[in-house]
Amino acid sequence: MTSSPPLSSSSSSPGRRRTSPPLHSTLLREDFDEVLESEVFVDVNRLRKYARHGIPDEIRGEVWKFLLGVEKPDRSSEFTQRRARFESYREIDKENVETSKRVRGEVNRYLTRTKKECLLDPHSSPAIFEAVICAYLNCNNNIDYSPALVQICAPFVITMKSEHDVFSCFERLVNTLYEPSLESSINKRVAQFLSYFRTLMPELYNYFEDEELDVGEWASSWLRFLLAKELPTACVLSLWDVYFSLPDFIDFHPFVCLAILRHLKDSLEDLEQSEIRSMLLRLPKMNISRIVSQAYNIRSEIQARYGSITTVRA
Structure with missing residues (x-):
């Protein structure tokens, strides 16, 4: 599906209509x-x-x-820029039989899981996912398909009308997440995150160890994909509002992850290994504003403890 570029300066997303907004x-x-x-x-x-x-x-x-x-x-060349993006996307090869099949299966699972939220059209959206993800991978042969790409793409499919806009925003974000320095330093970033976790919440950290929880499994996913796989979609949208407003959201993200652990601490300590794993891989709905505020507090707390915060990059 490829639509012509919008001429107006604003557009609406295909979400459910609200009545009597606060x-x-x-x-x-x-x-x-x-x-x-x-x-x-x-x-x-x-x-x-x-x-x-x-x-x-x-x-x-x-x-x-x-x-x-x-x-x-700068709006002086707005139409020209939009037309150029539209034409550029239209010319990209979007055919990839094997990837399309894998995307389709993951999208179906995503639609089933988020059916109650009713944020996507189950009839038209799968084709958008397939076209956008195949187009991106065909342009970036160094990146392999991952099911996480569907979760990363979903917020853009939900919020944007034009397929070429979905592609442009998806491309920007995935390029950031798959930046070589971030990819090569993932083990170091996980280690630093776990160090902060052990320092701030030793009881919960030790409980995870007692339950023989594979912290690398969930921590790596949390850090790499901005919680797109784990949080309910509405929470992802709210969190990404904040992230995209920040110049350093990649560096801020670990503190949000720590804030989530602190928020769920009491609940997690009442669970056994399999239940903990399930909760960490499918997080419950939460107040993102409070989580973000807690993340700022945690960042300040860590700065006070360590004197400074080292950004881990290759």
């Missing part, structure tokens, strides 16, 4: 609209500031495009 949501929408409706220049710094408090569902896709640098703030 007053604070209305005010928030007005703040975003004031920035997005600028005819000359979109103030991305203001969008970042607002996005940290959450983006309304209807305009999330439009805001994400600016935050990810897909849409340029």
